[in-house]
Amino acid sequence: MSQLRAAAGRGLRRSGGRAAPPAGQCRKGASSRGGTPAPAPAPPPAQHLFSDPAEIEALRGNLLAWYDKCKRDLPWRTLAAAETDADRRAYAVWVSEIMLQQTQVATVIDYYNRWMQKWPTLQALAQASLEEVNELWAGLGYYSRGKRLQEAARKVVSELAGRMPRTAEDLQKLLPGVGRYTAGAIASISYGQATGVVDGNVIRVLCRLRCIGADSSSPAVIDRLWDMANALVDRSRPGDFNQALMELGATVCVPKAPLCGECPVKQHCRARSRVEKELAFASQKLFGKPAPVPDVEDCGVGSCPLCPPAAEPWDSSLGVTNFPRKAAKKQPRAVRTATCVLERRGCHGAPEYLIVQRPSSGLLAGLWEFPSLTLAQDLQEEKQREALADHLQAWTGRPVAARNLRLVGEVIHIFSHIHQTYVVYSLPLDGDVTLDPALSPSRWVTEEEFHASAVSTAMKKVLKAHEKQRGKESSPGKGSKRKRGAKPQGAGSTCPGTQLSLRAFLQAPTAP
Numbered sequence: 001m002s003q004l005r006a007a008a009g010r011g012l013r014r015s016g017g018r019a020a021p022p023a024g025q026c027r028k029g030a031s032s033r034g035g036t037p038a039p040a041p042a043p044p045p046a047q048h049l050f051s052d053p054a055e056i057e058a059l060r061g062n063l064l065a066w067y068d069k070c071k072r073d074l075p076w077r078t079l080a081a082a083e084t085d086a087d088r089r090a091y092a093v094w095v096s097e098i099m100l101q102q103t104q105v106a107t108v109i110d111y112y113n114r115w116m117q118k119w120p121t122l123q124a125l126a127q128a129s130l131e132e133v134n135e136l137w138a139g140l141g142y143y144s145r146g147k148r149l150q151e152a153a154r155k156v157v158s159e160l161a162g163r164m165p166r167t168a169e170d171l172q173k174l175l176p177g178v179g180r181y182t183a184g185a186i187a188s189i190s191y192g193q194a195t196g197v198v199d200g201n202v203i204r205v206l207c208r209l210r211c212i213g214a215d216s217s218s219p220a221v222i223d224r225l226w227d228m229a230n231a232l233v234d235r236s237r238p239g240d241f242n243q244a245l246m247e248l249g250a251t252v253c254v255p256k257a258p259l260c261g262e263c264p265v266k267q268h269c270r271a272r273s274r275v276e277k278e279l280a281f282a283s284q285k286l287f288g289k290p291a292p293v294p295d296v297e298d299c300g301v302g303s304c305p306l307c308p309p310a311a312e313p314w315d316s317s318l319g320v321t322n323f324p325r326k327a328a329k330k331q332p333r334a335v336r337t338a339t340c341v342l343e344r345r346g347c348h349g350a351p352e353y354l355i356v357q358r359p360s361s362g363l364l365a366g367l368w369e370f371p372s373l374t375l376a377q378d379l380q381e382e383k384q385r386e387a388l389a390d391h392l393q394a395w396t397g398r399p400v401a402a403r404n405l406r407l408v409g410e411v412i413h414i415f416s417h418i419h420q421t422y423v424v425y426s427l428p429l430d431g432d433v434t435l436d437p438a439l440s441p442s443r444w445v446t447e448e449e450f451h452a453s454a455v456s457t458a459m460k461k462v463l464k465a466h467e468k469q470r471g472k473e474s475s476p477g478k479g480s481k482r483k484r485g486a487k488p489q490g491a492g493s494t495c496p497g498t499q500l501s502l503r504a505f506l507q508a509p510t511a512p
């Protein structure tokens, strides 16, 4: 337990060695006045800490027993448990942790299985091309994660002789894309290092267990939560303990309707205890019985660094979901982009689409898309059509008449920090087309090839909108929709005689 005491004490040292008040109370901090030096910030009140070794032992035991009984069977857990080679085990955990960032478990499972089948080792991944990585990652979002994972694998192979760093500190220091959380997860699960992890699930559970209502994304609170996670982690089963804490947050202590009745650590939960006290007080009051005022006060308003801010006190109607709290998110930036589905008939009449590759850095780096152009805000439709027509000229080598672009509609896609609106146009080509090799990489693809390429989910939505529109135009009232991937016999971009020149099309009479 000495580590626990040490961890609790670290806060005291940081804040000037002042003693914490007794459990259940918070210190009202003194303020600086009249030019006197500001006092050191108050230490974290005991109410927000785990300071009783016996309680910590009980919490660990309860949580691990629940995990052993209730944990979900997930492919990365099975792999990590069965793999005897430490490097392969760490790689298997690493891939899962990178995929699980910002993505649901249910979505990740299929991607993970395909990835591990294709690249079962670091060495195999190091030899893959970025194009292959992007293709497999397509649809998982946050594409730079896959790219960085591959870069890091190459580094391990070329600079570290294929040996993964063996501690959380070294993993974070030596591997690009591996942050504190991922390093802690790999080290605890793969190597048994007694180090904690703090992710969104852990933040929620810890904030509820200890009534932490200050902004959970602030560095001060995050720092405190890391101290807490490191102090709590079970010394003999750190990997299982960390996974149990995250599993609890994912399946029981969920954001909106936590299942407190089924929670294995409910007896240690101060948020739940606060709710129960309030309920008991309310029911006694209802029956007219004298009841002591419940001991549910926040710490000194405005001074406790971990309590809810004074402007947003505890709200009884929210119960335990009062915690955690975050500062209001910054509104995502609005971006409008004009994009054009350039379509031609391949052999046997199957449609083919022109896709071009994005730059190798920045948003959606290296992915393929329909020729696109970022638009100035509030541009009139006529102007955006003209701008897109100008832009397409780069691909066609000849002027494109704006009036030939058909407006399909708008497709909205939300990235983490961008509210993206694609204004979708289409341009059917009836004549010869020659692609200019001097431009960014581009190619014609069938529908099936499009879906197998490294294209973003947003571009898949764009194609869907285009196909819907085309279906309506070509056979109103009839189900002419072709099943995805069911191309007519012989169709495909490799058919002979279909790499045509656009000149003939541009010279041909055009529809109004």
Ligand code: SF4
Pocket: 205, 208, 209, 252, 253, 254, 258, 259, 260, 261, 263, 264, 265, 266, 269, 270, 271, 272, 320
């Ligand atoms: Fe979360 Fe409820 Fe368990 Fe507390 S008792 S940790 S709020 S599920």
